[in-house]
Amino acid sequence: MGAPIIVAQGLGKKFTLGAKREPYTALREVIGRKARALLSPGGKAKAGNEFWALKDLDFSINEGDRVGIIGRNGAGKSTLLKVISRIIDPTEGRAEIRGRLASLLEVGTGFHPELSGRENIFLNGSILGMSRAEITARFDEIVAFSEVERFLDTPVKRYSSGMYVRLAFAVAAHLEPEILVVDEVLAVGDAEFQRKCIGKMKEVSSGGRTVLFVSHNMAAIQNLCNTAMYLRHGKLVVQGNTPAVVAEYLRATDAGPSSDLAARMDRQGNGAVRFTDFTLGTPDGGELAAAQTGSAVVFRFDFQPGPGPVNNLHLAMGIDDVYGQRILHLSNETTGQVFARAQESTRISILVPRCPLLPGTYGFTLFSTVNGEVADYIFNAGTFHVESGDFFGTGRLPAGDQGAFTTEHSFILS
Ligand SMILES: Nc1ncnc2c1ncn2[C@@H]1O[C@H](COP(=O)(O)OP(=O)(O)OP(=O)(O)O)[C@@H](O)[C@H]1O
Ligand SMILES: [Mg+2]
Known part of the structure; x- marks a missing residue:
């Protein structure tokens, strides 16, 4: 030894x-x-x-x-x-x-x-x-x-x-x-x-x-x-x-969300769509360097359609904490939204009206299918940051060691 x-x-x-x-x-x-x-x-x-x-x-x-x-x-x-x-x-x-x-x-x-x-x-x-x-x-x-x-x-x-x-x-x-x-x-x-x-x-x-x-x-x-x-x-x-x-x-925090999707070689899928870029934005189309707890955030994914039809596009974003544990899963399968034809589209966005994530760095994995077949799957596709924000209108948030996200709640004494 x-x-x-x-x-x-x-x-x-x-x-x-x-x-x-x-x-x-x-x-x-x-x-x-x-x-x-x-x-x-x-x-x-x-x-x-x-x-x-x-x-x-x-x-x-x-x-x-x-x-x-x-x-x-x-x-x-x-x-x-x-x-x-x-x-x-x-x-x-x-x-x-x-x-x-x-x-x-x-x-x-x-x-x-x-x-x-x-x-x-x-x-x-x-x-x-x-x-x-x-x-x-x-x-x-x-x-x-x-x-x-x-x-x-x-x-x-x-x-x-x-x-x-x-x-x-x-x-x-x-x-x-x-x-x-x-x-x-x-x-x-x-x-x-x-x-x-x-x-x-x-x-x-x-x-x-x-x-x-x-x-x-x-x-x-x-x-x-x-x-x-x-x-x-x-x-x-x-x-x-x-x-x-x-x-x-x-x-160590690298500024801004990472968006190196086009260059990623470690991806799986048949290429019916290929994701090229990830950005954070606001609902009115602005750019964000980081999301903010309690504020609206849009996760925007640019993609290139392959040569074939892009029918029944399905995207899932799995969000992980810094320990690599999956803490959130956002998918148009669970929201029940059907994108039957996406051939003319180049971007799919996920709107979260009030970001529930507490300040910190998060990673995400991207999984998409077209017509039920895996089209593009990038494990650990990138990271983004969440800054603190006034979720409750009290100027207070749970301390950093109290979990990864918060939710609306109130107390009742009876
Ligand atoms: N054969 C190759 N040709 C060109 N560039 C490459 C090749 N293999 C890796 N790279 C690039 O080298 C850099 C380091 O890649 P590497 O796979 O070692 O990263 P990693 O730390 O393992 O990342 P991850 O956490 O995503 O697995 C990346 O920019 C990657 O795109
Ligand atoms: Mg690696």
Whole structure:
């Protein structure tokens, strides 16, 4: 215990925007991306289309540490895990890894889609340098944990994302790597499975093995990790004990709502609509930098319709607190509003007449369907801020540690 097992020196990763663009990318997205590269502070290039997703990282991680890696969307967390897992090479500097490493990154990496669950278990084990006998000894445990026994001989490309993640997690956690790297995938599972995974990661690390865990869920990070790293615009802001690092992360507020939707590559759906922009506004069409408790706010989502008809457009916005817990769900399915034809539209707005959220920073996930099929789904699509306001006309609001929102109420003495 205690000896450095991962040491990074001057680590940097530069991406060239547009180098690996999908063929169907709209021109507007390319322009949006370039504009952002010019405008955004820090990391990104002043001209041209290169930017540093990671820059000048120096850190060391000790054997047996449970390290939480936190930061806002696009901070470079996943890129860091990919560099450490040797899935991509750093542009500068180096990361020395002194142990066998198993990683669970985004759905779709790590497994061979054409092979069955069973074959993938053996493939992963042999990549980790285990013998067939060693893998066989672990096999039943992996299958029991994953709960996909019935589908063991089905190619994993036919698995649902939940099944996929269950098996991938079971494989990564049970094949006895010295370093276990997990990126957010727990979000795909249900609450019970998430608890099981956190428990398993604790167990893995109590055996002296090292765990690196990326999550937006601060409750999970605080529960699991004894140390944490906070990344911002590709730089390491602070590394240290978890409560101090989380406090620093919660203090840091980036001005204005984030709206990097067009450039997001980590989205799912058939593209019948694609969301490009998120802004906060007032009912009369004005812009807002932040919402205010008790005042009207409009969540505006700009979108581009795909080539086909946009029938029965459905949008859901799931709002999370800073701990990553879902606290509110706004959807035109629950309001009962039907948008049968939206082909000519480019914006869908959600009006909240009196914002019930207390001051703070909130994240949101965007989910839309067209004609019952998932059209655009962006997990952790962005953040926005709520400033304090006079909800009750008394100049008073509940204190910051008294929940995430308030509601109209009155007292009766009888
Ligand atoms: N292959 C790539 N080509 C170009 N840019 C990329 C590539 N992969 C990531 N990026 C960009 O690098 C930056 C860091 O991305 P990364 O996925 O590491 O962020 P993250 O901290 O994991 O964010 P999130 O919380 O949304 O998962 C982002 O601006 C992203 O768009
Ligand atoms: Mg990520």
